[in-house]
Amino acid sequence: MTRSTGRMRTIILIAAALLLLVAAGCGNNGNAANGKAGSGGNGADTSANAGKTNEGQTNADQTKTEAPMEITWLSFNPPEDDSSPVQQALEKKFNVKFKNIRIERANYNEQMNIKFSSGEIPDLIYLDSSPQRVEELVNQGVLAELPVDEIKSHMPEYAKTLDDTDPSVWTYGQVDGKSYGIPVIWPIGSLPFLPGYNADWLAKIGYNEPPKTLDEFEDVLRKFRNDDPDGNGKKDTYGYSGQGTDSRSFSTVFGAFQVRTDYMVDPKSGQIVYGMTTEGAREAFKLLNKWYKEGLIDPEFVTKTANDYHDDFVNGKVGVRDWMSFQFEPRIGIVGSPFYTKNPDNQIVVGKQVSGPDGDGLAYSYGAKNAFLAMGRQVADDPAKKEKLYEILNALATDDQTYLTSVYGIEGEHYHMENGKPIMKPEFASENNKYKIGAGTFYGLFGTKSKLMEHYDYTDDTLKFIDGLREKGGQTLESLPLYVPAMDKYLDLGKLAQQYFIKFVRGETDLDAGFDTFVKAWNNAGGSEILTEVNAKYKDTFAK
Template sequence: MKGFRRTQAVAALLALALPLAACSGNGKEEAASSAGSSAASSDKPIEISWLSFNPPENDSTPVQQALEKKFNVKFKNVRVERANYDEQMNIKFSSGEVADLIYLDFSPQRLETLVNQGILAELPEDEIRGKMPEYAGTIDQADPTLWDYSKVNGKGYGIPVIWPIGDLPFLPGYNGDWLKKIGYDAPPTTLDQFEDVLRKFRNDDPDGNGQKDTYGLSGQGTDARSFSVVFGAFGVRPDYMVDEKTKQVVYGLTTEQGREALKVINRWYKEDLIDPEFVTKTANDYHDDFVNGIVGVRDWMSYQFEPRVGIVGAPFYAKNPNNKIVVGKPLAGPNGPGKAYSYGSQNAFIAMGKQVEKDPAKKAKLYEILNALATDDSTYLTAVYGIEGEHYQMQDGVPIMKPEYANENAKYKIGAGTFYGVFGTKSKLMEKYDYTQDTLKFIDSLRDGVQTIDSLAVYVPAMTEYPDLGKLASESYLKFVRGELNLDADFDKFVQDWNDAGGKEILRQINEKYTFGS
């Protein structure tokens, strides 16, 4: 069983999917009524209230009409702004307006709260497997522990939504021209070689402008994703993680591997090999510094180096068309091969309102629609991209949006996108439509030979009882990097303080609640 994983904000990644569009087959007639349709001409449509991201402006969009005809339903669109999704959802729930289908961000804490409030219907794992067998298989393949995240007190309340590329590793991307300038024909493979690269990126004028104005490495403040390539060389990440030997959750920053990684980072910081302004940088600042030739290494989710749509790759190649991002692998450290961070495959939950438990026909219809959205080509393409010929054209098996619908907001206006397309870029079975073959090859190459340390999304009550624990960790982390705390004299006290401030109790509750590995 793979380790539990933590969600991260993913709104930016939705923009990474190519501006593709909808339906395979023989046109919009097929899009409205192709394989999987359950519409019975004599049956009265079932009314379904639907709550998801980015609703259409009205209730008569082409996509809505096509799906309603296909499944013999009538959708009641529940409109909630994405920016204040949870807050506005709470207002609707407190007024008694509970949608039949509810799309939730991946938060076990949020799911548990809604269950305790009596908002959500029970969705047993066996029931989901029976109604959505193919999709359930993709969950098992991606990360079977996601089923446990969807449970409260042993009962299931959500269909796990996976993010197929979420398990891609954080890998170092190097400025290819700079590597050649300092005499490297290939990226470094060990921590010692990496240090040599950083030293030369700082001191040997890799951009050739005659000034000492370049750095090898930076970060994004106290973000746990900073310096991932260094922590990974020690097989650790500075937050909650599973210890391979004990299969217990530990807090990586408080481990001996965490201390050793911090020693390396502190030494580089004192030698001026790390951009000292990393403290105030955001992730986007670091992206920009790499693109603009200020920093020579970007250690980040490696998909972002993709030349066409990656949020690092696309601007890098636009600005540096004759250069190349050389994607490396995790660095071997003092204890052997390194590992890479990974967000993990978790992404969201699809839940149903409590009232659906009393309406078997509606529940069955919801399962039918969801199964088709995740596994049926025509349904998926219609929901996510629109109507073939009207909104997109197929090119080499991939839907390409017409220019007037290429913008995400334009897709929302026709009912396409994320509202009905709750599995858009989230179904392994439909990846063939979301990415070109070149991009899929790039994705596969990133996984090759890489072991990951995945994010955890564990939740226990103690996490809300000790709200200052994260502040203690982030402040100490920064002081260790800058040398304001000594990693020999002060580290043990930090660990003790962290445990006493609630960390020990949080870990106890986590390891009592969750089981990892065999």
């Protein structure tokens, strides 16, 4: 099959999954062995036998004296009304009536606060991944306690995927040792940041494989700058760039020195440190400054955004792009898809993290942590409602048909199955049209977020690509969404680091006495206090 033919066959599936994937912004322990799509199980079976019990009775017969339980539900991208096909299917399955809380995604937390301050607290609340947000709502008395053991007893299969992926995710939803959130993970978020190379350029400069060491990486950058890799007879190409003061800039270089420039776990001491203040960062900045002076780094990196750098790589201005490696995926990656569209006869060669002076480099990673599902405080006094919520959430995360209904709609009406994959009908392929039928993210809280359902969300080729990236990854330096009260006191620390970041790369401040001055200034401006609190709060959380 040619690349263009494969792309045409999967385009509708791609359109259905793309925005769900991107929303995870801004890495298969599970499988379908416990239930097949369309077979029922605990799912929202929409076939002709929907609602039938094993004894031939309908659910309606059994529950005709039991009124549906009302559940208020707060998530993002709600359906336009309360009678969408997906809502009706889920309500019938679980004998509930959803009251949808509608707020705009753009200012989700602000509108949420208004609701809460007026006493309108939903039963189910979707929260972003910020531990600070969880702590704020706990202190305001908004959330019900959800003990970890309780979550694991009600959602055992899903909980195992969390333990297998990253057991530290349980920590972020805790306040003073008590848990208030069911962690939601983004499995592909654990994939490494890796360098992607323009394959034609590599071949032009004599490389038949990507560089493995920092010295080889430097040689590639120099030849990408000086040896006319695009063959246009002009010296108008660069090997490397960045995105301003973004802490993800130059991740390949910092990773080679086993550091990242924000909060990280020191691989040697196990303590949480601010990576930009470490000796590894000093050495990385020295090398970057050397390359900058030599002209190997695009000098316009200072004003570039991440998308600008993506475009420069796609358009052949820069030959290396280091980024979250999934985004090099040819079909739906935000770098890969436009690259292959513009350069159909070229390829992106994804290399491994290069090694540095202390041995193997460590690749950046977002990590799998993504969000929390919380319950309003009133649920703590209503055991039946809490049980019902656990029942629904467990099915959304682990049951094939319930997952498919919540994320893709009604089989036969909105999608059909092809080779085990849900293929959206063209009229429902866009995310906005999915929202109208109640599918997507509002009820589909685990869309692209449950490893047990991963086989539905990606084509087999994409899954193979993902597995290959996991093999390349090695040990990673994950981002840490930490929160301690001292962070509220010292809000200017980030600005201080950003100012010095640019100065170090461009050589405006020397990296001997000047770097020491920065470290001292950072610690005295509150950094030292923050690290003391952070290491006390997260002691042993990241122990290997």
